[in-house]
Amino acid sequence: MTTVQNRNSLWTFLSGLRPTKTVAMGLAAAALFTIAACERTTGVTQLPMPPDRDVVSFNAPAPTNGPPFQPNADCKLGRGDYRLGPGDKIRVVVLQDTEFSGDYEVNATGAISARMIGPVQVAGMTLNEVEEMLREKYRSGGYLVSPRLSVELVTTRPFFIIGEVQRSGAFAYVNCLRVIQAVAIAGGFTRRASKSHITIKRYYSKSAEEEYVTEDTLVEPGDLIRIPERYF
Known part of the structure; x- marks a missing residue:
């Protein structure tokens, strides 16, 4: 017997029952809905539920199967490369006598006032060159026979940025x-x-001209960055 015949037979049967016409029609509608639902599911293969997947927590440690992270060491300030200038702060440590040790800031004239020696010019010199110069001055001045000292860079001079930024100035x-x-x-x-037209005036550049740079260009202490205004 076909589905249509099943529906007609059920309707005829329910209509002949004693309950009121409204109840009969309600029962018939419910039965027809059940048959239709069965027809939609007949012959449909139920797919299995997928297996549970691993959930990665936001607090989980980073994978360790790759190479360790290595910071870019090319941009570090080297003792033999960095040249001192006004605004830099250095620390002189004299091993024989701590009274000769101290922190010094390079003043506007490019000098520091070293203990017992007085003002000495250090602008344009590397840390290694300052060490040699101080050793010689302590030795020749009769303060120390065989000076053993080291010079460290504490803080560098600031960089400067002007133009189309929210806060121009030294940082x-x-x-x-x-x-x-x-x-x-x-x-x-x-x-x-x-x-696209950012320029930098390098601190130790002998030229007064500024060079065009990109957003990824390295900045050095004392550099002046200029952000121009666009006209369109």
């Missing part, structure tokens, strides 16, 4: 600083900033 330098990070320190670009 403390950090190792491996790039232009985009310097802009972030200055509060970010303004909406008028021309990001």
Whole structure:
């Protein structure tokens, strides 16, 4: 017997019962709905539920099967490369006598006032060169027979940023600083900033000209970054 015949027979049977017409029609509708539901599910293969998947927690440790992270050492300030200038702060440690030790800031004239020696010019010199110069002065001045000392860089001179940033001015330098990070320190670009025409005036450049750079260019202590305004 076909599905249509089943429906007609059920309707005829229910209509002949004693309950009221409204009840009969309700029962018939419910029965027809059940048959239709059965027809939709007949012959359909139920797919199995997928297996549980591993859930990775946000607090889970990072994978350890890759190479360890190595910071970029090329941008670190080396003792033999970095040249001192006004605003830098150095620490002199004399092993024979702590009275000769101290922290000194390079003043606007490029000098420090070392203990017992007095003002000495250090601008443009590396840390190694300052060590040799101080050894010679302590030895020749009769203060120490065989001076053993070291010179360390405590803080560097600031970098400068002007133009279309939220806060122009001088800011403390950090190792491996790039232009985009310097802009972030200055509060970010303004909406008028021309990001494709950024220039830098290098601190120790003998030329007065500024060089065009990208947002990924490394910044050095004392550099002046200029963010120009775009005209369209």
